[in-house]
Amino acid sequence: MQREWTGFYLDGQVANRQRATIQLLPNGLYITTESGKTLSWAYNDIRQTQGFYAGEQVRLEHGGPITEVLLVSDAAFLSGLYQLVPRLASRLHDPSRRRTRGLLTLLAATAAIGIVVVAFRWGIPAVVAFAAPRVPVAWEKRLGEAVVAQIVPPEHRCDDPILQRRLNEIFAALTAPIPRSPYTFQVIVADDPTLNAFAAPGGSIVLLRGLVERTATPEEAAGVLAHEAQHVIKRHSTRALLQHASTGLLVGTLTGDASGIAAFGLDAARTVGLLRYSRDHEAEADAEGMRMVLAAGIDPSGMIAFYELLAREGPAIPGVLEYASSHPSTAQRIERLRALSAGAPAPSINWGDAEEWVTVRTRCRAESQPPSPEATPS
Amino acid sequence: MLNTMRCAKCGLTQLVTPTCKSCGTASGHPSRPPSLRLVPPSTPAAPIRSVVEPLDTSPASPPPPVDDGIEGHQTQRLSFHGIGGSLFGIYLVNIFRTLITLGAYHFWGTVRVRAYLLSESEFEGDRFAYHGTGRELLNGSLKAGFVFGVLIVCFNALPFLPGPGAQFAGAAIAYGLFLVLVPVAMVGARRYRLSRTSWRNIRFSFRGRTRDFVALFVGHFLLTVLTLSFYYPIFATKRYAFLVSHSYLGNQSFGFDGRGRDLFGSFLLAVLLTLPTLGLCWFWFLARKQRYWWDHTSFGAARFHSTVTGGRLLRLHAGNLLLFVLTLGLGWAWVVVRQVRFAFAYLAIEGPLDLGAVRQEAQGATATGDGLDSLMDMDSGFAVG
Numbered sequence: 001m002q003r004e005w006t007g008f009y010l011d012g013q014v015a016n017r018q019r020a021t022i023q024l025l026p027n028g029l030y031i032t033t034e035s036g037k038t039l040s041w042a043y044n045d046i047r048q049t050q051g052f053y054a055g056e057q058v059r060l061e062h063g064g065p066i067t068e069v070l071l072v073s074d075a076a077f078l079s080g081l082y083q084l085v086p087r088l089a090s091r092l093h094d095p096s097r098r099r100t101r102g103l104l105t106l107l108a109a110t111a112a113i114g115i116v117v118v119a120f121r122w123g124i125p126a127v128v129a130f131a132a133p134r135v136p137v138a139w140e141k142r143l144g145e146a147v148v149a150q151i152v153p154p155e156h157r158c159d160d161p162i163l164q165r166r167l168n169e170i171f172a173a174l175t176a177p178i179p180r181s182p183y184t185f186q187v188i189v190a191d192d193p194t195l196n197a198f199a200a201p202g203g204s205i206v207l208l209r210g211l212v213e214r215t216a217t218p219e220e221a222a223g224v225l226a227h228e229a230q231h232v233i234k235r236h237s238t239r240a241l242l243q244h245a246s247t248g249l250l251v252g253t254l255t256g257d258a259s260g261i262a263a264f265g266l267d268a269a270r271t272v273g274l275l276r277y278s279r280d281h282e283a284e285a286d287a288e289g290m291r292m293v294l295a296a297g298i299d300p301s302g303m304i305a306f307y308e309l310l311a312r313e314g315p316a317i318p319g320v321l322e323y324a325s326s327h328p329s330t331a332q333r334i335e336r337l338r339a340l341s342a343g344a345p346a347p348s349i350n351w352g353d354a355e356e357w358v359t360v361r362t363r364c365r366a367e368s369q370p371p372s373p374e375a376t377p378s
Numbered sequence: 379m380l381n382t383m384r385c386a387k388c389g390l391t392q393l394v395t396p397t398c399k400s401c402g403t404a405s406g407h408p409s410r411p412p413s414l415r416l417v418p419p420s421t422p423a424a425p426i427r428s429v430v431e432p433l434d435t436s437p438a439s440p441p442p443p444v445d446d447g448i449e450g451h452q453t454q455r456l457s458f459h460g461i462g463g464s465l466f467g468i469y470l471v472n473i474f475r476t477l478i479t480l481g482a483y484h485f486w487g488t489v490r491v492r493a494y495l496l497s498e499s500e501f502e503g504d505r506f507a508y509h510g511t512g513r514e515l516l517n518g519s520l521k522a523g524f525v526f527g528v529l530i531v532c533f534n535a536l537p538f539l540p541g542p543g544a545q546f547a548g549a550a551i552a553y554g555l556f557l558v559l560v561p562v563a564m565v566g567a568r569r570y571r572l573s574r575t576s577w578r579n580i581r582f583s584f585r586g587r588t589r590d591f592v593a594l595f596v597g598h599f600l601l602t603v604l605t606l607s608f609y610y611p612i613f614a615t616k617r618y619a620f621l622v623s624h625s626y627l628g629n630q631s632f633g634f635d636g637r638g639r640d641l642f643g644s645f646l647l648a649v650l651l652t653l654p655t656l657g658l659c660w661f662w663f664l665a666r667k668q669r670y671w672w673d674h675t676s677f678g679a680a681r682f683h684s685t686v687t688g689g690r691l692l693r694l695h696a697g698n699l700l701l702f703v704l705t706l707g708l709g710w711a712w713v714v715v716r717q718v719r720f721a722f723a724y725l726a727i728e729g730p731l732d733l734g735a736v737r738q739e740a741q742g743a744t745a746t747g748d749g750l751d752s753l754m755d756m757d758s759g760f761a762v763g
Binding site (some may be wrong): 008010011012013014015016017049050052053055056057065067068069101102104105108109111112115116134142146149150151168249253254255334354 | 459466467470471473474476477478481484493495497498504505507534537538577578579580582627628681707716733736737738740
């Protein structure tokens with residue numbers, strides 16, 4: 001067994017290295033440098049910081065905070081050391097276990113894949129289901145206000161009092177049968193020609209002018225409002241946000257990217273604006289929206305008629321309730337709405353003739369620009 | 379060896395100077411201006427490289443033994459021995475441990491990656507070493523997270539301020555804070571990483587004052603905005619000069635003598651060619667900038683020299699992008715290895731390295747700047763310069 005080795009000694013004071021001979025003793029290393037200095041390092045005071053991979057020199061450090069260093073190029077030095085002092089094999093690196101390390105790495109990778117799959121499939125939904133009902137309404141409101149302020153700044157809103165009063169009446173009729181809601185709803189009309197609507201967490205429902213103008217009757221508008229109100233009540237935005245955040249956290253953990261998580265924190269409002277509801281959430285908002293319409297005594301055929309309009313024009317119009325595009329077919333949703341409304345009692349609310357609505361629904365445009373006959377939807 | 383001497387008292391071999399660097403004993407050699415130090419007495423002043431290189435290649439004068447205190451009269455290079463497979467293994471184990479510790483292991487994993495990359499980097503027969511710990515990174519990240527959290531609150535509070543005046547003032551403060559944090563993070567990360575990096579057991583350090591860098595950064599950033607970014611090459615070079623010239627190995631500092639205006643022509647050309655070349659010309663500007671910066675960086679009497687070209691940079695980045703995308707990000711480890719190999723392949727250090735004069739002078743540093751740096755995604759890198 002080789003008891004004497006050569007290497008280099010770095011004293012931690014100057015950048016020159018000195019040749020050194022190292023003798024393996026039962027209790028420690030005895031080092032003689034080329035300048036004649038002799039050192040005794042007890043094994044318990046030695047740490048190994050390099051030499052874990054093929055080609056790396058074995059680096060032993062002693063003392064601190066600025067250490068002395070011993071470098072030995074031949075990895076067989078370690079095997080020789082373990083023959084003399086077997087207990088060191090568990091404390092320092094053992095080159096003969098590199099194959100095991102490879103296997104353990106493979107095992108870790110397999111386990112990591114398993115954990116990620118489980119986390120995506122069950123972990124995140126469980127976290128969302130647990131956390132969403134516990135998010136204070138005040139937080140939702142504050143976030144929702146920030147979203148609305150960003151997406152629909154005040155100068156892009158229609159503040160026509162007649163249209164606003166009419167929509168508020170429709171919404172009041174919808175919410176009248178609801179016993180008690182922690183949300184204070186607010187209906188906002190945005191001056192935008194797109195056929196779209198969305199609900200911000202906390203209770204703000206935004207209808208774009210393009211959508212209001214395409215509703216043939218107040219009942220159709222009521223259907224849209226009921227659908228959006230259910231997104232708020234069922235906390236779909238908050239759930240989507242939690243889902244997005246926990247997915248981001250998981251991906252950030254995988255990639256070690258802290259900046260992504262930080263950027264999310266900086267711009268939560270914009271993120272909410274870009275979120276899409278899941279298919280389940282849409283189905284729930286449809287069903288609960290229809291129940292809301294029926295409970296209020298509003299004619300359900302209005303809601304169905306508007307979905308039929310979406311089915312006809314949906315794909316052709318960019319951004320049409322954009323989430324609609326993630327659904328295999330609007331026809332299926334219409335089928336479900338019909339099934340839900342079948343056998344409903346006759347509506348108790350009658351909002352008068354459709355012609356009056358036709359003048360009210362275009363008031364937003366009348367306010368923002370002079371009316372032009374060709375621009376009025378037929 | 380015409381330009382070395384051995385001290386009669388302490389025996390240290392070193393560059394010819396009037397007094398010994400180690401013990402101060404008079405050597406009997408006349409004093410010379412520093413720029414002529416490398417030149418043998420019989421030779422008139424000439425470009426450093428042309429004088430230095432023949433000394434090595436001459437068969438009559440074999441290369442000096444590694445440990446005589448004066449190293450490298452020849453061109454020396456950094457070499458990287460790491461392989462993508464090993465780094466990928468570290469990465470896989472890190473992911474596993476990070477997942478089962480709910481993210482806490484991330485910092486210890488970062489230490490393992492940095493330690494691997496430095497341990498596989500070699501200069502003059504010795505590897506670099508990393509001395510940071512996961513606990514330091516965790517503490518730094520928590521502090522940075524707090525600072526960043528305050529900033530996030532500031533930004534999110536903006537819409538709730540009463541009136542456009544208050545909102546404008548709030549935005550100015552929040553963006554101002556952000557503008558100050560960027561240089562603080564850059565300097566902090568550099569200070570921390572250099573203080574935890576060593577070569578031959580001598581620690582690197584960064585000794586520039588944070589407030590000086592903030593003043594430089596903010597002032598020149600605003601100038602860059604005001605000049606519609608035409609001031610950029612000067613700004614970037616001043617920034618680089620500050621970071622390099624306050625960097626040390628032991629007690630010896632790195633030096634930088636470049637001027638940003640020398641890059642202005644290339645910058646202007648790159649701006650003009652952006653449209654016709656679909657932006658690809660910027661690789662050539664980047665290469666020109668790297669070459670210029672390195673060629674004006676020195677350590678003692680030795681100078682760095684870069685031979686990187688735009689075409690090679692373009693090939694590197696295109697290859698990395700392909701590698702990363704085709705492997706869905708799993709090729710990350712190989713991308714990193716390619717990058718380090720590339721950086722070392724086109725970098726040389728020329729002239730004598732007076733390592734006998736380098737003495738330990740470690741400096742303290744906290745990891746807060748490092749944490750801010752990773753939160754702001756400005757990876758400042760670990761390499762000197």
